[in-house]
Amino acid sequence: ESRKAYFNSVIAFCDGKTVLFEGRLDCEVSAEVHDPDKDVMPYMRIMLFGGRPLSDFSKLEKDRISHRAKAFRQLGEFLDKRRNNAI
Template sequence: MNITPTRLNRGDTLVLATHNRGKIAEFAALLAGYGIRVVSAGDLSLPEPEETADSFTGNAAIKAIAAAEAANLPALADDSGFCVAALDGAPGVFSARWAGPEKNYPDAMRRIHDQMGDTPDRSAWFISVLCLAWPDGRTETFEGRIDGHVIWPPHGENGHGYDPIFAPGSGTRSFADMSDVEKNTISHRALAFALFRDTCLPATA
């Protein structure tokens, strides 16, 4: 009787089901020290599946399952988004689409600013859902969320996406003002990753 794995082992290969260089760099830093060989969907020339779900969990599963089936390897996908209270949670699951095919996040951030107008409610949050898919079709999901507020104008040279207009908590420093180490301690993706780590990763060396 074969026992299917529930945890990755040192020496295993894990596919990151993304072509986003920012996410690849962030996950590479998070996965360092676990003895896992990491390759991206871009490295393997895997196509990007259409994200047709109406939730972060659904879209993460679509990406992870597609990569796991195509590569015949376990695959980890992230679906994350920036949610603004004054915009009824938009852009939310459409965060990447707001940036368009050219990934023009400065325009997307300007759109958020313009649509918010002078509303006093600046509250916003990031959500990240990680999905680990195995080649046999099993999946496990982990969700992280961090609350904060929209700041304007954008500032900071680090991070990616909407990081320059989001300050966690009641602070004034944006995610883009923070070093990778600082952000990876508190971010939505770090919180989801901690749950994934405790469930699915081997002990560090």
């Protein structure tokens, strides 16, 4: 049975036309609960990325791999290009 999972975020920018920016974090569901006493969102205790539970990642590490951060980075790049009239 597959334990693969993913988190997905989509951000829409609308200004006459709609542009979508998508971020995805591929992971897997653990067979056990990790770090039960750690102050994190409950899902972080059962989701593994690279074999490590998300509850084990530092904030900086989470920001690097976050599906939300990936989508927002794409939006930021788009807005930078737009500001510089490259789009």
